[in-house]
């Protein structure tokens with residue numbers, strides 16, 4: 001008997017039962033040799049639009065299993081995808097008829113309080129990290145939804161509520177253990193494999209499977225000052241103008257964002273915001289909560305709020321406060337982002353027009369304040385190049401009806417085209433849309449001058465481009 005898989009070159013590969021059984025026998029985790037429906041997966045892909053089914057799924061229990069799976073893929077020339085948290089909006093942890101390396105069982109987190117470090121396995125989620133670090137009042141910058149994977153977010157940069165105070169998630173990475181394309185296990189840090197370490201911090205999943213991340217920790221919480229006024233969406237222009245003034249002088253301890261959404265009728269939340277189009281100005285102060293309340297106060301006075309959730313809040317609650325809006329396998333999604341050097345009146349008009357015209361209640365138009373610790377890092381000192389722009393806009397198309405796929409993708413593109421007229425041209429690769437788009441255009445703008453060096457590091461660590469289901473960097477010739 002044989003099993004047919006897609007090869008790394010797109011052609012079919014026939015594998016014998018003996019070959020598959022030999023892989024299975026070695027794994028401490030498990031090997032599934034049939035396509036799985038999402039509900040059969042321990043960690044299905046987040047975006048249901050990417051419905052590819054792997055022919056083989058290796059559920060790895062540790063680094064040795066990953067080594068076996070990578071060697072198997074290489075030996076048989078298989079198309080391989082790696083799934084950390086599975087949150088890739090553009091389906092970059094999904095593969096049709098190839099081999100899926102699923103790290104969902106590798107979710108351990110170990111904190112070293114004395115050295116203020118967290119050792120995090122490659123399949124952990126941000127909720128796993130916050131749970132272990134916050135119990136002793138420490139944190140590292142992660143994402144704003146606790147179900148998002150540490151791996152993909154960190155390898156692509158990583159923006160969260162601590163970004164202006166402590167930088168990107170990848171800026172806080174001090175070491176990584178990586179299974180490279182030749183099956184060797186390498187330790188990447190400032191002192192060991194420094195080129196690989198440079199590339200991992202923003203270069204995505206191009207260079208191998210990261211089985212362990214070591215992050216620097218900082219004192220945060222357990223209570224932080226949080227701002228969350230809900231304003232009528234009709235006031236968005238005024239809010240963005242006031243927020244622009246606020247962000248011009250806000251200290252680096254403050255990270256804030258203006259979100260727009262049609263808020264659902266959530267029991268326990270005031271009826272005045274049920275099914276109401278709102279602009280939520282979210283802000284976190286990474287420091288003393290009393291001082292933070294004072295510093296965040298102007299965010300609560302940008303217009304007349306319908307409701308205000310601001311107040312001292314457990315940091316873990318801030319980190320999981322949006323979870324309920326983003327369940328797996330529910331929201332068909334297409335996102336596009338754009339960095340801005342300034343928030344001109346014209347840019348605000350384009351953001352406002354998009355926000356007022358959102359085609360589905362859960363479709364978001366968000367404006368992020370960047371700068372602070374993000375821009376204190378030289379754009380060439382890690383692979384993540386987009387350091388200077390003080391703002392980023394993301395248009396997160398999300399809907400549930402498959403019949404709306406074409407119209408909402410097209411809506412996101414046209415609204416993004418309008419915002420891009422006021423932007424730098426560069427995108428955030430963790431917020432990219434569909435895999436049928438010319439990824440090249442995204443990587444060129446996102447990596448900028450770092451693309452050349454990324455190609456050289458790729459040639460060194462993955463010369464045959466085994467790891468290509470990602471925001472792919474071509475090995476330099």
Ligand SMILES: Cc1cc2nc3c(=O)[nH]c(=O)nc-3n(C[C@H](O)[C@H](O)[C@H](O)COP(=O)(O)OP(=O)(O)OC[C@H]3O[C@@H](n4cnc5c(N)ncnc54)[C@H](O)[C@@H]3O)c2cc1C
Nearest residue numbers: 084085086087088093122143144149151152153159205210
């Ligand atoms: C609801 C939601 C909220 C989000 N919030 C934020 C946010 O607050 N801040 C932010 O910056 N981004 C955010 N994102 C975007 C997020 O950073 C990306 O989707 C990211 O890719 C998710 O990582 P993951 O491990 O969950 O993804 P996966 O889908 O598992 O993987 C994404 C990519 O990383 C690669 N990869 C995964 N694990 C490994 C590994 N161990 N080693 C090597 N490569 C690996 C995959 O091959 C793939 O190319 C959010 C996305 C969603 C859907």
